[in-house]
Amino acid sequence: MKRSEGRILTTHTGKLVRPGSGWPGWTLAPLNPDQVAHEVDVLVDAQLDIGLDVISNGQPSGIGPVDFYQVIEGFELKPVDVSDGESILSPNVMRFALRSWHQFSDFYLDMFERLGFSSEGGKFPPMFANRQVVTGPFKLKTLEPFQRDIEIFKQALKGKDVTEAFYCVIAPAWVEEFIWNEYYASDEDMIVALSAVMAPIFKTVVDAGLILQLDDPAISKQWEHLQRPPMTLKEYEQFIMIRVEALNAALAGIPEEMVRYHVCWGSDPGMHMGDLPLKDFVKMLLKVKAQGFSIEAAKSTHLHEWKIWRDVIKLPDGKILIPGVIDHTTNVVEHPEVIADRIIAYAQVVGRENVIAGTDCGMRGHATANWEKYKNIVKGAELATRHLWG
Numbered sequence: 001m002k003r004s005e006g007r008i009l010t011t012h013t014g015k016l017v018r019p020g021s022g023w024p025g026w027t028l029a030p031l032n033p034d035q036v037a038h039e040v041d042v043l044v045d046a047q048l049d050i051g052l053d054v055i056s057n058g059q060p061s062g063i064g065p066v067d068f069y070q071v072i073e074g075f076e077l078k079p080v081d082v083s084d085g086e087s088i089l090s091p092n093v094m095r096f097a098l099r100s101w102h103q104f105s106d107f108y109l110d111m112f113e114r115l116g117f118s119s120e121g122g123k124f125p126p127m128f129a130n131r132q133v134v135t136g137p138f139k140l141k142t143l144e145p146f147q148r149d150i151e152i153f154k155q156a157l158k159g160k161d162v163t164e165a166f167y168c169v170i171a172p173a174w175v176e177e178f179i180w181n182e183y184y185a186s187d188e189d190m191i192v193a194l195s196a197v198m199a200p201i202f203k204t205v206v207d208a209g210l211i212l213q214l215d216d217p218a219i220s221k222q223w224e225h226l227q228r229p230p231m232t233l234k235e236y237e238q239f240i241m242i243r244v245e246a247l248n249a250a251l252a253g254i255p256e257e258m259v260r261y262h263v264c265w266g267s268d269p270g271m272h273m274g275d276l277p278l279k280d281f282v283k284m285l286l287k288v289k290a291q292g293f294s295i296e297a298a299k300s301t302h303l304h305e306w307k308i309w310r311d312v313i314k315l316p317d318g319k320i321l322i323p324g325v326i327d328h329t330t331n332v333v334e335h336p337e338v339i340a341d342r343i344i345a346y347a348q349v350v351g352r353e354n355v356i357a358g359t360d361c362g363m364r365g366h367a368t369a370n371w372e373k374y375k376n377i378v379k380g381a382e383l384a385t386r387h388l389w390g
Contacts, residue, residue, distance in 0.1 A: 001211060001257055001291050001320055002054065002164045003353045006389065008343055008381040011054035011322060012374065013262050013294055014168035014213055015362030016043050018058075019371050024364065036061045037152045044156040050371070051378040053163040054356065056213075057153040063145055068132075068175055071146070072197060073139040075132045075179065088112055091226040093128050096177040098224040100274035111270060133180045134190060138197040143204055150208045166260060167205045171216035172198055172250070173243040177225075188242050195246035202250060206258045213260045213294070214247070217361075219285060220265050223276040233280055240284045248289045260292030260322065261285070264361040265301075269329045278305045279312050286316060296360040297323035298334070298342065306342075310349040321350050324360030325377060331369035339380025344387055352388045357381045 002009060017024045018039065031039060043058030069075035080093055089108055091097040101108040117125050150167060157165055172195040176187065184190035205212040219240055222228070231239060251259065263285060265275045278285075278295065285293060296302050306323070309315055325342045326334050339357070347355045357377050363370040 001260060003320060004355055005353055007385040008347070008352070008388070009053040009163065009356045010358075010377050010381045011052065011166075011294075011356055012056070012359040012377075013264075013324075013328075013361050014056040014059055014166070014215070016047075016056070016058035017363070017367045017370060018042055019046050019367055021367045023366055031060055033148060033152070036149070037155070040152050040156045044153075044160070046371070047374075048160060048162065050375045052374065054166060054211075055162060055164075056166055056168060057149065057156070059168055061145070061149050063149065064170060068170065068178075071140065071142055071144075071201075072194075073141050074134055074136045074183070076135040077130050078133045079130050080128065088117055088128060095131070095180060095227070096221065097226045098221070098274060099226055099230075100224060100271065102226070104271055104273070107271060111268070131180050132178060134183045136183055138193045140197050140200060143200060146201055146204050150205065150210065153210070154208065164211060166211035166213045167208075168213045168215050168262075169198075169201055169205060171214040171218065171261075172247060173218035173222070173240075174216050176243075177218055177221070191243050192246045192249075195243075195250040199250040199252075202254060206254050211258055211260055211292075212254070213262055214288075214290070215262050216247075217264050217266055218243070219263050219281060220276050220278075223281075224274045236276075236281070237284060240281065241287065244284060244287050248287070251289045254289075256289050256318075257291045259288075259290040260294055260320075261288045261290040262294035262322075262361075264296040264324075264328075265299075267328055267361045267364050269364055272299070272301050275301055278302065279308050282308060282313055286313070286319070291318065292320040292322055292356070294322040294358050295324065296328075297346075298325050298327045298360050299329060300327070302360075303342075306345045306349060309346070315350040315354060320354050320356060321346060322356045322358040325357045325380060326359050326373045328360040328363045328365075331365040333369060333372045334376055334380075336376050336379035336383055339376055340383035340387065343380060343384035347384065347388055357384070 039060040040057045047055040089101045181190045323346050325339045343357050
């Protein structure tokens with residue numbers, strides 16, 4: 001990974017919507033290859049036009065947590081068996097249901113209603129009417145969708161002045177949040193098997209010369225999952241480290257400097273009052289075999305956490321921090337000076353060369369607001385650069 005040598009570099013977390021495309025959908029049908037190629041061209045140019053340094057393909061093809069079964073064998077789609085009056089917030093319906101959703105059910109039921117995820121007469125929207133169930137051993141069926149995606153991205157990059165490019169792959173522990181285990185003896189056995197079968201995907205990205213970004217909100221969000229009994233911090237560490245060790249095994253042979261690891265607390269525009277503080281899992285986070293760590297840092301629930309790198313733990317030598325400097329859950333566009341202040345706070349505690357300005361997560365706002373926010377990351381990085389380098 002490139003460092004911020006001489007100036008603060010800028011990036012984001014991977015998922016983009018095209019300028020002028022309005023509100024992003026929560027569930028989008030995968031595009032055909034011809035559409036993907038055009039979309040990636042547009043998104044690459046849009047990133048470079050506003051001056052972003054480390055860019056992605058925008059992830060327009062639709063390979064994500066809920067359709068990962070396309071490339072891995074062992075899944076079976078089964079209808080959700082719901083009782084009369086069962087809520088969409090039920091852990092029987094939604095695999096990643098959180099305790100705080102039930103604590104503030106009036107708010108979250110209204111939020112999901114507004115997002116189009118309501119239920120009428122026990123009939124749930126397609127995303128939640130069926131579940132992906134693990135009914136057999138995992139086996140990688142094909143790498144073709146990833147190889148095609150990567151080739152399209154590389155074609156879009158040709159002849160363009162790009163500082164660095166990264167490609168996102170969902171981490172095994174996040175896949176776990178969307179699947180139901182009916183085959184493996186335990187979820188731990190399942191995650192070890194899933195990590196092993198995903199290893200060739202990781203290698204494919206790196207062999208293509210792209211930085212691999214692993215998207216893993218699960219390392220923070222599993223703390224609040226309704227499907228699991230509440231844990232002590234010690235129990236949670238044991239729970240998470242099994243998943244981190246399985247991921248690291250899948251990364252064997254891949255240089256750490258080719259890997260960045262993204263963690264957040266979810267992109268839903270909710271209350272987030274149950275978020276696990278970063279200080280309680282930061283040591284687990286740093287165990288991942290990655291050079292760069294993309295962390296949510298701009299949302300008001302996490303604005304203060306730059307102090308962790310001053311008071312709790314030192315950023316290890318050779319590592320790079322990618323703090324979010326814009327909030328992904330609001331359309332309010334942060335002023336460049338606010339963004340510069342956020343960058344400077346991190347630079348002063350971990351070293352200016354070890355900071356890349358990023359986003360909290362994939363943006364949930366209107367496309368126009370999103371791109372104005374990205375533009376201000378660049379402007380804020382320029383202000384921070386002048387302050388830090390003179």
